[in-house]
Amino acid sequence: MAHTLLLVDDEEKVLEFMEPFLRQEGFQIITAKTGNDALRKAKEKKPSLVVLDWMLPELSGIEVCRELRKMNRMGIIMVTARAEETDKIIGLEVGADDYITKPFSLRELAARIRSVLRRIEGPELSEHQIERGELSISESQCRVWKRGKEIPLTPTEFKLLLTLASRPGIVYSRLQLLQAALEDDILNDERTVDAHISRIRKKIEDDPSNPIYIQTAYGFGYRFGDRL
Known part of the structure; x- marks a missing residue:
């Protein structure tokens, strides 16, 4: 269709x-x-x-x-x-x-x-749910909850969060996130990743200025917290 x-x-x-x-x-x-x-x-x-x-x-x-x-x-x-x-x-x-x-x-x-x-x-996703701290991420439903309350994310935000949360502690460069989560390393600007990350933090972090889920690896990119 x-x-x-x-x-x-x-x-x-x-x-x-x-x-x-x-x-x-x-x-x-x-x-x-x-x-x-x-x-x-x-x-x-x-x-x-x-x-x-x-x-x-x-x-x-x-x-x-x-x-x-x-x-x-x-x-x-x-x-x-x-x-x-x-x-x-x-x-x-x-x-x-x-x-x-x-x-x-x-x-x-x-x-x-x-x-x-x-x-x-998105690709066809298996029935799989990721639990990270107070977050629950459903791959199959493309939905996220925190403390049982659903958090509305755009498709781009969800794929970025899923990419990072799937491998806690692993540092992704902005280019890697463009390729893995946004499927685009040519048309997009790496700096747009920062804007998307900022919006995700406002939605999932208790204190976006002191994030525990999506952390900045200064000079490299971003990682998902591995001590949740």
Whole structure:
């Protein structure tokens, strides 16, 4: 079954640029030009992934992204003309799985879409549950609980946490995490891993500034605590 994409941009020419190519790539396409229309169509059509422009009328792309994250496990790629690192990190921190900066090639966009969809679907996982401290991580259900309360994670966040928690004490470089958890060592920036890790810590740590689960190995990368 073809994946449904929701393309959100207030410029008709941008939608006309993306839509024909992505249809040829085998995707079903829905479009929206405003933030409110995007939320309405996302609720009605339940797309697999949303390509979301940062600058929108009514609601900004950032506001829309926050609301989309309250819905089902759809992928979100932010499209922005902002090249500054801080702007990209803001997009990731509110729930985007990836970002792409204008101008971009359609081939790169399609590659990023497929990369995020792979993260959402994941490989076929065995019935296996990891217990680490107060965390319970279900591979088969792609769900995480702490003290019995479920913690909502994006697909990218879940794969990063699962990768680290599967081998406590082992240090992963940012590049290794891109390859193992995000399946992407070419299109993505290693610094995006830091933004994802920051968001995970805010969700699973009692004190994100003094983490016990995901620890920083300064100068190398990250490890999952092995004394829990």
